[in-house]
Amino acid sequence: MDDLLPHFLVEGRELVEQAHADLARLEAAPAKGEGVDRPALDSLFRAVHTLKGSVALFAMAPAEALLHAAETRLDRARRDGSAPDVAALLAVVDQVDRWIDAMEADGALPAAAGEDAQRLIARLAGEAAPAAPASDAIPEWATVLRDRSERAAEVRTAFRYTPDAECFFRGEDPLAVVGTVPGLLHLDMVTEQPWPELSAMEPFRCYVRFEGTSAASAEEVRAAFRLMPDQIEVAALPGPADGTRAPDTPQTSAPGTLRVDAVRLDGLVERSADLSVASRALDPLVARAAALDPALADALKVAQAGIERAAADLQQAIASVRLVSLEPVLRRLPRLARDAATGLGKAVRFELSGERAEVDKQVADGLFEPLLHLVRNAIDHGIEPPQARRAAGKAEAGLLRLAIGTEGDRLRITLTDDGAGMDAAAIRRAAVARELIGEAEAAALDEEAAIGLVFLPGFSTAAAVTDLSGRGVGMDAVRTAIERLRGTIAIDSRTGQGTRVSVLLPVNAIATRLLVVTAGEQRLGVRLDQVSEIVRLDSAAIQPIGRGQACVLRDRTVPVLDLGQRLGLAPATGDHARLLVTDGSAGGRVALRVDGFGERIDGFVREKSGILARLPAVSGTTTLSDGEVLLVLDLPELLA
């Protein structure tokens, strides 16, 4: 079963996510003065039902029992219209989510799982009203089946077909029989016992029973089973008793999706990059052909343009395939936020918006850890304990809002809390106490820059190291993670009112805008998104300051470093200085002097590997049209 676990982890979490979304809708409906949100209830039922089936494949018996209890409760809500206890169900789904995490981490449920399940089952049962008495002769299994059907309103007949175990030897195929049922709406294939181990399986023994519903009449359904009357139960169902019930959302056929290993996709990216490089190799050939036969050269040029267009289209198509929704990444955050708050005796309301925004897979994959850390930080250090909030005239539950939006080809993530805010003076003191910065230097920083000190390695202001944030991962790790994704992070905080953390990330990570520069007679690539400005000025404007050099840009003194020298090559000379301005660490700007600027290209930066992996300031390589391999620099790393 081990090879199934990775699939379960993905699908189980998707179902948990679906359940969370449905619960949010159920919770919202009464607030808006509406009754129970029926489509949400149906969707939640299906998610819980499917999840129950999934956990049954693993050693997760407490989860199965708990989900069964939740399913039963939801089934009753669907039948009698009673409002289910959303909080109790949320606790169930959160618990299952935690167990999925445990399965991933340990391959087994924690020892207390059985007790946790019993407690939650009791909680679900505690609010359960006595079941409505059976009102008529319709068997319960039939109504359950109707309610389980996607288009419940159309159901006229339910059937239960139990082929006998030896039927295959008589030449029967129960599946073919079921296929003749007219107006089939829903079909379950169920087994009385769990599936046998493959090695113990008898391939010609029938293990299953079919249960389904149809839009056809009972007589028409019975006719399909006329050859096996002893194996079939058919029940006619009246329409739903409650005529006001909204029709279920029409079920669009599930779009054909395919899970593809990311490594294969990356291979495709590389291959497509090779294609555009190969087509650019035609340039010199076209030039040579032009000297011999201009007509041939023209024809070649047209053909080359066609190849390049196709290669560009291909790259775009691949880039869009790599775009994934952020939802799976963010799905666990609300639950983890609730867990974190509970552990600290705080109450938190977590609002998430824009989570369907799409971003390159590489970016999505790298986002969870830093975001989780930001959320935990906000709960730990931002949101005050309930008494303090009450005293400050705030609602007892802190509000944490995570908003995602796209701005052109950038993704903006904003995490806002209404907590105590950050105390710039305390941060200055802490940074000085930890010898991260001199006292005078700290005093000279404005509010914003002082708050930026939290990004320095080794910084932490927590008076007590809490269970939550005291894990040796500070804001510097968050910043590093964001910068690795070629993003930026900024904090804006008001004492007493709260904090806003803004993260800006590229949506597409494949094609990278590069600037070719020369330094120490080497051609090097620089990511344009790491360059804030390109400046040409008179060399005389660069003044020696202390042991370094600096120039004044926009009324601000900016340190100037020589890129060639920095890399152990010859320094730039001449009367005209060419500077790349970039955001250095600690928020200040830094100018890098180079010999010259070359072309701007869209390059596919390959991760550094082999011997290059040991070069700290290199982020990878790209191939130019003439086949030359260009080293691409990582400026923040170079300046760190």
Place this chain on the structure above:
Amino acid sequence: MTVSMTPEAIVLAGACGVEEAEILLAALLDHPTLPVDVAALSGAHLAVVQVLRAAARPLAGKPQHPLLQRLL
């Protein structure tokens, strides 16, 4: 032959009759980690479907028959 092997998967193609259940079961037992490619599966006897369900192997592709799509 509607049950065949590739290095990456056990491949089911066309309409799989009742007798294929045993062949499929043997293939699954011989190759305990291979997924089953059902993209070209146009129909299957319940015996074959049972073996697939009991094996709970990852499936590649989607079978063509709507009834099989529901059950697999």
